[in-house]
Amino acid sequence: MMQVKFKNNPVKISGKELNVGDNAPVVELVGKDLSIVKIGGAQGKYQIINVVPSLDTGVCATQTRKFNQKAAALCNANVYVISLDLPFAQGRFCSTEGIENLSTLSDFRKKEFGQNYGVLLESGPLEGLLTRAVFVIDPNGKIVYKEICAEITNEPDYDAPLKAIL
Known part of the structure; x- marks a missing residue:
């Protein structure tokens, strides 16, 4: 597993690498309207998964605002932001911020995404939340880009995930 830090202090992440x-x-994740949304696998479009x-x-x-801006130009990708925030809070955030080009999804019920994508924080002050990461999945369901931020308080690379789909 990759070494991740929070404010320069090592933390442990768990799940499948x-x-x-x-x-x-x-x-399966929960949408802001409490619907079940499936991500991953082959969906015939790219999936940009922005984890916070x-x-x-x-x-x-x-990070969410920047991916929302960049997503506006993409016609061949679904863009998601995933956190353990409650769907109601995610919906309020999107309304307040004018986020319309990506979907917020919550992993609060089963932490299935955190476990299956290896991004669940197992120690440190943010234990139980997801670490900062970006995944890009191609239309056939293969991971074509992955970044787990070495320092949780730093923003990810915004251009590299988009280059992976162009």
Whole structure:
């Protein structure tokens, strides 16, 4: 497992480690209207999966706003932001911020995404939340890009995931 830090202090992440070239597991998440949404697997479009600890923090909000802006230009991709925030809070965040080009999904029920994608924080102050990461899944269900941020408080690369689909 990759070494991840929170404010320069090592934290442990758990779950299945996935790499570029692996098949992306299909998992069920909860949409802001409490519907079940499946991500991963072959969906005939690219999937950009933007993972944040909580939309209620500055870096997570910035990351979501930037991916929302970049997603506006994409016609061959579904863009998601996944956190353990409750769906109601995710919906309120999107309304307040004018987020319309991506879907917020919550892993709060089973932490299935965190376990299957290896991004569940097992120690540190944010234990129980998801670490900051970005995955890109191609239309056939293969992971073509992965970034787990080495320092949770740092933003991810915004251009590299988009280059993976162009």
